[in-house]
Amino acid sequence: MRQVGFLVDVSRCLGCRACEVACKNYFGLGETQRYRRVSEVEWQTEDGIGLFYLSLACNHCENPECFRVCPNRTYRKRRDGIVVHDAGLCDGCCTCVKACPYGAPQYDADTGKVDKCDLCVSRLDAGLRPACEEACTNDALKVIFLDRIDETGLLKSVPTLPDIRITRPSIRFNPPVVRKQWLSKK
Amino acid sequence: MAEYTLQTQLLEAIACGRGMPSLAKIMVDFLGNPVIITDQFFRIVVYQTKRGENIHWDDFLPLSVTQRESKRWESKTERGMLVTPDGKTVPYASFPLVRSELEGFIVLLLTENAWSPAMALMLEQGALAVLVALKQEREIQRIHLKYKDEFIHDLLYNNFENREVLIQRGKTLGLDFSHPHALAVVGIDDEESPEAEKNLEQLKSLLHSSLRMHGDNPVVTRRGIYLIVLLPMARQLTFPELKRELNSLFRLAKQNVYNRLKTSFSVGVGHLYPAADELFRSYQEAKTALELGRFFNKSDEMTYFDELGVLSLIYKMGELELKAFCYSLLDPILDYDRKNAGQLLETLKIYFQCNADLNTTAEKLYVHVNTLRYRLKKVEELLGIDLNNLDGQLNLFTALRIFSQKGWN
Incomplete structure (x- = not known):
């Protein structure tokens, strides 16, 4: 079973938000919409409280909740595992917005519809990299085929990521690294 | 020479693109007995017999093989008696199809000719060709399944x-x-x-x-x-x-x-x-x-x-709300267990698992019913609830279920 997903190297992410901006530009998103979001995460280490940046968009889950709950059948999962949304069929009921634990579907107040990251399928189909991956200057973001990679040493979840057991998101992480300058002893 | 000819004929049949039934037919002609080829679980792939005689088998032969036993299948013929679905007893000899692992069996029903060392040799010689055909058939099935799988993916x-x-x-x-x-x-x-x-x-x-x-x-x-x-x-x-x-x-x-x-x-x-x-x-x-x-x-x-x-x-709710609900309710029990190396949480889990039946719970925990009563009383004391009250039971049950589901401790 093919499944495309993201590999996020949180040890390399600087929190520059270039991915977030590139995504926003590429999709021409409104003021309130962000398909990709970078957040600052604090985590407890043996030496104190560490910090890393977490860049998240739609995780194209193995069991997508958005897809199950949508009353208008606007979602489908392609054979490569990418969950795509047909905004044309959407009536903006926001059921998917409430159901997704990762906050991937976003409501656009201007159009009255919901939409989300489609992993830049039109770019992928044309042999290009997604806008966010291309914009990342530090190689912290990569598109991977989960059925082809060796997952040794990769994490399926990181602190603050909601429970992955039901939805099984198609995202993997390189473990966060403790940096001395980011440690605050409490 | 006969065994060489059997192998050659089987290989020729494979080369001509003929399937398992043809191979089994060749074996029937050579061995003079009905032949059944099965997979590793004795599920019948093909049953070939001489004209006129026929036994109606179910999908599986009434023989069993477990994974543990499969280690000992190393090109050795096994003989025994087989009971057919209509109650007749038939002598048989089976030869395992093994390469790196067990792939299936050739089962020879000894209804026409008695077992002989020559038959054993022929079975051994024919096994490799049958194994090749079996694998070939599986590959064709795999390709067919691939198309079916793609359709099922689209459906799902x-x-x-x-x-x-x-x-x-x-x-x-x-x-x-x-x-x-x-x-x-x-x-x-x-x-x-x-x-x-x-x-x-x-x-x-x-x-x-x-x-x-x-x-x-x-x-x-x-x-x-x-x-x-x-x-x-x-x-x-x-x-x-x-x-x-x-x-x-x-x-x-x-x-x-x-x-x-x-x-x-x-x-x-x-x-x-x-x-x-x-x-x-x-x-x-x-x-x-x-x-x-x-x-x-x-x-x-x-x-x-x-x-x-x-x-x-509940499973759709935010992690923080769920955590707050679970820990506010279960904290006294968790604290008690931690300080006294107790088993109150485990006891409660089993108690609910056994539908609040004291005897079954005690049996499962290997403790006396009075010990269980003491533990439940302790839980009531710590939480300030009555375990006979439906409200208390419901809250506790829900919290425990979320707790287990999320794998918290």
């Missing part, structure tokens, strides 16, 4: 234009989606075991045969770590009817599977929708039911999404 992920297209595409693969279909997701309980991958493949094949024996044209396919079972229903059933039907079907299937495979599996069943174009919802529901049904590390369970009730609402 809402990847089709409309219902008519879906029904039409199903028809070309011999599947009738104009009727409602029940959808169940099957997962083996020991997902982390190194044998999991192999067990899942074997379970798929066994489950398909077992369901086919008792149901009408079931589809068993694999997606990642799950097996998906689609069962056609003649009409739209009510939930109690569906539950009765599926429970009995899977009980029979489990009996058959557990006799042959040493791994247990759990089943999640989605809502039964009247039309096939809603099956994608049923699929997601069945997976949720399976995950939530593995409550308190129970195994060998069958969970229906329609029966999840309040839990199907």
Whole structure:
């Protein structure tokens, strides 16, 4: 079973938000919409409280909740595992917005519809990299085929990521690294 | 010379693109006895006999092989007596088809000619050619299944234009989606075991045969770590009817599977929708039911999404709210257990698992009923609730269930 997903190297992410901006530009998103979001995460280490940046968009889950709950059948999962949304069929009921634990579907107040990251399928189909991956200057973001990679040493979840057991998101992480300058002893 | 000729003829048949029945026929002509070729679980792949004589076998030969035993199958003929479905006893000799692992058996029914060392030699010589043909047939099946799998993927992920297209595409693969279909997701309980991958493949094949024996044209396919079972229903059933039907079907299937495979599996069943174009919802529901049904590390369970009730609402709630609810309720017990190396939490889990039956719980915990009463009284003291009160029970049960489901400690 093919499944495309993201590999996020949180040890390399600087929190520059270039991915977030590139995504926003590429999709021409409104003021309130962000398909990709970078957040600052604090985590407890043996030496104190560490910090890393977490860049998240739609995780194209193995069991997508958005897809199950949508009353208008606007979602489908392609054979490569990418969950795509047909905004044309959407009536903006926001059921998917409430159901997704990762906050991937976003409501656009201007159009009255919901939409989300489609992993830049039109770019992928044309042999290009997604806008966010291309914009990342530090190689912290990569598109991977989960059925082809060796997952040794990769994490399926990181602190603050909601429970992955039901939805099984198609995202993997390189473990966060403790940096001395980011440690605050409490 | 005869054995050389048998092998050559078998290889010639393979080279001409002839299938397993032809190979079995050649063996019947050479050995003078009926031949059955089976897979590693004694499921009959082909049964070939001389004209006129025929025994009606079920899908499986009444022989059994477990994984543990399979280690000893090393090119050795085994002989014994076989009881046919109509009660006759037939002598047989079986020869395992082994290369790196056990792939199947050639079973020779000794109804015409008695066993002889020459037969043993011929069986040994013919085995390699039969093994090649068996593998070739499996490869063809695999390619056929690939097309079927792609269609099932589209079905399960809402990847089709409309219902008519879906029904039409199903028809070309011999599947009738104009009727409602029940959808169940099957997962083996020991997902982390190194044998999991192999067990899942074997379970798929066994489950398909077992369901086919008792149901009408079931589809068993694999997606990642799950097996998906689609069962056609003649009409739209009510939930109690569906539950009765599926429970009995899977009980029979489990009996058959557990006799042959040493791994247990759990089943999640989605809502039964009247039309096939809603099956994608049923699929997601069945997976949720399976995950939530593995409550308190129970195994060998069958969970229906329609029966999840309040839990199907809770699992969608935010982690922080759930954590606050669980810890505010369970903190005194957790503290007590931590400080006194106690087992109150475990006791409560088993207590609810046994439907609040004191005797069964005590038996499961290997403690006296009075010890159990003392522990439950302690819980009541610590939490300030009455365990006989439904309110208290409900809150505690829900908190424990979330706690287990999320794997917190």
